[in-house]
Amino acid sequence: MQIPDYKDVLAAHERIRPWIHQTPVLTSSYFNERTGAELFFKCENFQKAGAFKARGATNAVFGLPQESLAAGVATHSSGNHALSLAYAAGARGIPCHVVMPHTAPQAKKDAVMGYGGQITECEASTSAREAAFAELQARTGADFVHPYNDPRVIAGQATCSRELVQQVSELDVVIAPIGGGGMISGCCLTLTAIAPETAIYAAEPQQADDAARSLKAGRLIADDAPQTIADGLKVPMKDLTWHFVREHVTDILTVDEQSIIDAMRLVWQRMKIVIEPSCAVPVAAILNNPNVFANKRVGIIITGGNVDLERLPWQ
Amino acid sequence: MQIPDYKDVLAAHERIRPWIHQTPVLTSSYFNERTGAELFFKCENFQKAGAFKARGATNAVFGLPQESLAAGVATHSSGNHALSLAYAAGARGIPCHVVMPHTAPQAKKDAVMGYGGQITECEASTSAREAAFAELQARTGADFVHPYNDPRVIAGQATCSRELVQQVSELDVVIAPIGGGGMISGCCLTLTAIAPETAIYAAEPQQADDAARSLKAGRLIADDAPQTIADGLKVPMKDLTWHFVREHVTDILTVDEQSIIDAMRLVWQRMKIVIEPSCAVPVAAILNNPNVFANKRVGIIITGGNVDLERLPWQ
CATH class of the missing domain: 3.40.50.1100 (Rossmann fold)
Incomplete structure (x- = not known):
């Protein structure tokens, strides 16, 4: 197992810069009032190909x-x-x-x-x-090129949280959805190196909660083909991503399907951006756990915006 | 009839600054390739209350x-x-x-x-x-406070194109949807004062084309209750907005309902932003008239993002 380090992140950022966007960070007075937190949405739905990947x-x-x-x-x-x-x-x-x-x-x-x-x-x-x-x-x-259990991929995903830390100072928390764990591993890689005070949370569908169960059990649990509206989060962690999650993630919060759909719809309605169900998972986790996030500066990775517009979950 | 001038726009901008967003300008390599133009989307869907208004x-x-x-x-x-x-x-x-x-x-x-x-x-x-x-x-x-035929309102809307001109240099064209004509009048007010080389186009649904017919006839024609998916564009011009349109608008392009729906869906899908049918009207006009816009730098006013997510027109 080859574990990437922060030098790999710096090299990745130089290598990919001509081919990716530095995505914007959006804020929402509605969500700030609703949650009592200061939320910073890192909008990878605006990324090339529509996602942080x-x-x-x-x-x-x-x-x-x-x-x-x-x-x-x-x-x-x-x-x-x-x-x-x-x-x-x-x-x-x-x-x-x-x-x-x-x-x-x-x-x-x-x-x-x-x-x-x-x-x-x-x-x-x-x-x-x-x-x-x-x-x-x-x-x-x-x-x-494995979707997440690949040191090159994790180093690339880690450039997202590097940008976020450069765009927004003094984040108390960064939260991202977890499926296979590539984005979360990238957050761990970056934040432990350049923002070690920032806590790292993951959010996961209750119906695909193998990462949360893994963290609790202290060993890697991998479900085959769980069912959730958050179709990007059905895959299990593997050795490399589990390494980062086990070492550096503070907690993995789980949310039910209806909370995911409601949060997705609310982001579309209030922020006027198209986000996938997967990125609604951390938003739902924040809405459902105000005690964890109130009065904190929270970065949320909005992972992507690729949805079938003909098949929206609230219709 | 009290006609606002550019000093009113400057005063308006100072007055409203604490209460509105300076909205971002987005670009899209997809739409640039598709149209052969360089498009700059002024995103008033991110404005307070979800629209330039x-x-x-x-x-x-x-x-x-x-x-x-x-x-x-x-x-x-x-x-x-x-x-x-x-x-x-x-x-x-x-x-x-x-x-x-x-x-x-x-x-x-x-x-x-x-x-x-x-x-x-x-x-x-x-x-x-x-x-x-x-x-x-x-x-x-x-x-x-009339929705558009009011000098205070027109001076306020004019701050949008003022921001756009400050954000993007050397625009050949600015295009916006026309209903009552408040936004277009604001564009006329600003652009004639600070960017007189920039041509001003309006776009209108074929099924609510009273502004296009007015411009062609040289006199104000006002339909009562036309039917179009672009619900913000059903209202007719009035004396004050007609004054600006008659004096300064180069052309008013009309588009059919299906083109509006297709353009709206394409913006959601490709740019990951939620826009109303009304703002898809100029996008459709550009897609349908490549000869008018190719090789030009075109600012498009994306007027708002308030839609009923339960009733999307392509469903």
């Missing part, structure tokens, strides 16, 4: 050695990592192969193909996905 | 003399002006009475009441609205 993917793709370029890259992903890898591969002009569950939102499939990515569909379980991927990789010889 | 309303409310405060303000509005006047009156702590068509989106009614405004409902036609309002005003003695 462009950071890790471009870091992996633009760090590839010359001899790997012809075979290109490959991955399996519930959506945003696939988009982002296709975006990054398209930017470098190399092939990109993606295994996606057939249940992934059509908007994400269309976007992968729009960037020139090639999709192989599979069943929705983690095990089915990994089997389909093994076949693909054997056939193409492409470099596997 | 907060500018004109706060200018009127905070300019009121002491002796008018007890009776407060009153208006009739298809929605955003009502919200904005309620917001401004709430900020100054004075009463706000609003006549609204019963067909106005529930989200707008709720928001007016949330700011402390008092609603009187009426039928959806302009004539019915004006009759209900006359009764209300006689009863309360409140100061009438």
Whole structure:
């Protein structure tokens, strides 16, 4: 297990800068009044390819050695990592192969193909996905860029919290959703290095709470194919992300499905931004746990904005 | 007819600054590639009360003399002006009475009441609205703040294009939707004073094209209660706004309903921002008329983001 360090984050930030946005930080007087906290929304829904995953993917793709370029890259992903890898591969002009569950939102499939990515569909379980991927990789010889359990990807995601710390001073807390744990691991990597006073919280759907149970049990628990509206958060942690979570995360708060939908709708309505269900999970966690966050300066990673506009959860 | 001038815009900007946001200007590589133009989206959907109308309303409310405060303000509005006047009156702590068509989106009614405004409902036609309002005003003695045909309101709206010109240099064109013409009049007021090289375009639904027909005919034509998805654009121009449009608008482009819906959906999907149908009208006009806008630097006023999330037009 190769654990990335903060020097890798600095190198990643230099490498990916031409290919990603420095996303804005938004505030909302409504949410501040409602929560009693000072909230800073780091808007990765405005990121290239619509999600923070462009950071890790471009870091992996633009760090590839010359001899790997012809075979290109490959991955399996519930959506945003696939988009982002296709975006990054398209930017470098190399092939990109993606295994996606057939249940992934059509908007994400269309976007992968729009960037020139090639999709192989599979069943929705983690095990089915990994089997389909093994076949693909054997056939193409492409470099596997794991959606989160990859030091290049984690170093790339870590540039997000680095920007946030540069944009907003003296944060008491940073909170992000947790699925596989790539973003949270990146937060751990950055914040322990340059903002060690900032507490790191994760938020997770109750219906896919393997990370919360892992933290409580002190050992890695991985569920296969849990069901939640937050489709980016169905995947389990792996050894590398579990390392960061176990070492540095203060707590993992879980929220029910209705709270996720309500929080998502409220952000759309009040802040006029399109966010995915996954990023509504930390917002719901803050709304449901005012005692944890009141009177604190809280950075929230808004992880992405790729939703099927035809299938909104409150309709 | 009292015609505001640029000194009124400067005074308005000073007066309203504590109560409004300087909204950001967003760009989109997708829309730039798609249109061949360089587009700058002035995001008044992020404005207080969710629309540019907060500018004109706060200018009127905070300019009121002491002796008018007890009776407060009153208006009739298809929605955003009502919200904005309620917001401004709430900020100054004075009463706000609003006549609204019963067909106005529930989200707008709720928001007016949330700011402390008092609603009187009426039928959806302009004539019915004006009759209900006359009764209300006689009863309360409140100061009438017209949604657009008011020099205080136009001077306030004009601060939006002033910000835009300060944020983005050398615009070839500014385009905004036209309903009653308050925003467009504000653009005329500002741009003729400080950016006289910038052409001013308006965009209008084909199904509510009285402004386009007026400009072509050279005389004011006012339809009563046209039907369009762009509910903010159903009202007709009046003498003051017609003065600015006739004098300074290069052209008024009209677009069909499906183009409005498609453009709205595309902005949500690609830019991850929530915009109303009204602000999709200029976006649709640019997509439908590439010959007019290609190779130009184009500022687009995104007028607001107040939509009923339960009733989206593509569902």
